[in-house]
Amino acid sequence: MMMSTTDAFLTTCYGTPTVPTVATSVSTTLSTTTTSSSSSSSSSRIVSSLAVSTSSSSSTSTSGTSTNSSNNNNNYDIVQVELSDGRDYPIYIGTSYSDEQASSMLSSHIHGNKVLIVTNDKIAPMYLEKYQKLLSDQEGKDVFTLVLPDGEEYKSMEILQRILDKALEETLDRKCTFVALGGGVIGDMVGFAAAIYQRGVNFIQIPTTVMAMVDSSVGGKTGVNHPLGKNMIGAFHQPQCVFIDTDTLSTLPDRELQSGIAEIIKYGLIRDAALFEWLEDNMDLLLARDPSATRYAVKRSCENKAEVVKADEKEAGLRATLNLGHTFGHAIESGSGYGTWLHGEAVAIGTAMAATMSAELGWIDSDLVQRTYRLLEKANLPVELPVDSPMDQATFLKYMAADKKVANGQLRLILLKGPLGNCVFTGDFDQTAMIQTIDEFVAECCRPNS
Numbered sequence: 001m002m003m004s005t006t007d008a009f010l011t012t013c014y015g016t017p018t019v020p021t022v023a024t025s026v027s028t029t030l031s032t033t034t035t036s037s038s039s040s041s042s043s044s045r046i047v048s049s050l051a052v053s054t055s056s057s058s059s060t061s062t063s064g065t066s067t068n069s070s071n072n073n074n075n076y077d078i079v080q081v082e083l084s085d086g087r088d089y090p091i092y093i094g095t096s097y098s099d100e101q102a103s104s105m106l107s108s109h110i111h112g113n114k115v116l117i118v119t120n121d122k123i124a125p126m127y128l129e130k131y132q133k134l135l136s137d138q139e140g141k142d143v144f145t146l147v148l149p150d151g152e153e154y155k156s157m158e159i160l161q162r163i164l165d166k167a168l169e170e171t172l173d174r175k176c177t178f179v180a181l182g183g184g185v186i187g188d189m190v191g192f193a194a195a196i197y198q199r200g201v202n203f204i205q206i207p208t209t210v211m212a213m214v215d216s217s218v219g220g221k222t223g224v225n226h227p228l229g230k231n232m233i234g235a236f237h238q239p240q241c242v243f244i245d246t247d248t249l250s251t252l253p254d255r256e257l258q259s260g261i262a263e264i265i266k267y268g269l270i271r272d273a274a275l276f277e278w279l280e281d282n283m284d285l286l287l288a289r290d291p292s293a294t295r296y297a298v299k300r301s302c303e304n305k306a307e308v309v310k311a312d313e314k315e316a317g318l319r320a321t322l323n324l325g326h327t328f329g330h331a332i333e334s335g336s337g338y339g340t341w342l343h344g345e346a347v348a349i350g351t352a353m354a355a356t357m358s359a360e361l362g363w364i365d366s367d368l369v370q371r372t373y374r375l376l377e378k379a380n381l382p383v384e385l386p387v388d389s390p391m392d393q394a395t396f397l398k399y400m401a402a403d404k405k406v407a408n409g410q411l412r413l414i415l416l417k418g419p420l421g422n423c424v425f426t427g428d429f430d431q432t433a434m435i436q437t438i439d440e441f442v443a444e445c446c447r448p449n450s
């Protein structure tokens, strides 16, 4: 008898399709005051929940981060990422930096005398000269630059090789510092190059997109894509600092801005109900690039991410919750061809799928599904696949089977469960709900035999 695509997937990921699955995920809870994690308990799940008051944004000290406004001009905040072994680092979130201020802040994180700034051909004309000058202003520093092609399709080993070639050509030694100037693509690639160059050198993140400011520059996940899967080759490697100048967002196209908002919505859904509610009330301001709304959203996102990274740097469990919508979303990015969808757009559709599936499982009520859809749509993000999408059930299942959260052949997903702000990371779900969800989302375009 021929096996259907669904059965083939279930066999790959769950053993025999008809046999009930056993969850192998871990259990972790996090609150504002206590953090506990365990990486080995079986048949349990992760639950994360954190209620945060929106008024706490300028002087909070929460698990995993300490936040303050520590400068006379009050033009920047610092969110501290707290890690083991003296690897803590600051995220500077600011605006209107003077050249002198930016130069001295950045230079305090550069210890060697050779610096390599890597950016792409879209960002270079706007910001490279400025940062090259800021870093060259410090005596005794040699600053080299490298400009890569722009686009998700260039987040590859082949293009990353150019960073290593340049570093070797300029005889950069182990004390050198790489600087990633750009969005998440540049940040992930430069971070990975820094992780493997001479077995690891320092690097600094200067994120210039919302996506990079609220998510990718923080937490040390670095890497490149592979045709068979998103971010499949990489390393955990933390930066020396993250330097955010929200003024750079003035040149960011609307579509890119909206893409980054998908990850802010994610923090609200998985652990920060107050942030979600703030987004419901303030999305228009965020889309209009209102400076204080932008600063609040970036800061609150960095605080959320820093707390999770502190609790679980290498994704033993809790950190996986940052992957809400990503198993579906990464399948959409890889399956459609890198660059077809922006990362945040694919995550937005994936988030809609995760919410739909969670409701199908009876884990959240329909009101939360509707609020999720409404907020994504308010951010002008997609919540469905277009009719001409190449994504069909088989393509979803193929890429999902290779997801990095698959453990011992079992796919695990982040799903919403309970009231707003709560999620689970689990392989213990009814598989038919997942298949049904995929079918609902491909039904409009290319479901087999439709």
Ligand SMILES: NC(=O)c1ccc[n+]([C@@H]2O[C@H](COP(=O)([O-])OP(=O)(O)OC[C@H]3O[C@@H](n4cnc5c(N)ncnc54)[C@H](O)[C@@H]3O)[C@@H](O)[C@H]2O)c1
Pocket (backbone or CB within 6 Å): 120, 122, 123, 150, 151, 152, 155, 182, 183, 184, 185, 186, 188, 208, 209, 210, 211, 212, 215, 216, 217, 218, 219, 220, 221, 222, 231, 248, 249, 250, 251, 252, 253, 256, 259, 260, 342, 343, 344
């Ligand atoms: N490491 C992590 O934890 C993490 C988290 C989230 C996303 N990511 C990765 O990040 C990538 C997506 O990042 P992204 O959304 O920043 O995409 P991106 O890096 O491709 O940048 C988006 C576009 O905006 C341009 N751009 C950047 N800054 C600009 C500016 N200030 N003005 C005008 N144009 C500007 C870029 O050149 C590009 O064309 C994906 O590869 C995703 O997997 C990683």
Ligand SMILES: O=C(O)C(=O)C[C@@H](O)[C@H](O)[C@H](O)COP(=O)(O)O
Pocket (backbone or CB within 6 Å): 215, 219, 221, 230, 231, 263, 315, 319, 320, 322, 323, 326, 404
């Ligand atoms: O930092 C994390 O952990 C995340 O999962 C953040 C995600 O938004 C990001 O897209 C990340 O790159 C996904 O990681 P991956 O391990 O699923 O490739």
Ligand SMILES: [Zn+2]
Pocket (backbone or CB within 6 Å): 215, 263, 326, 343, 347
């Ligand atoms: Zn993401």
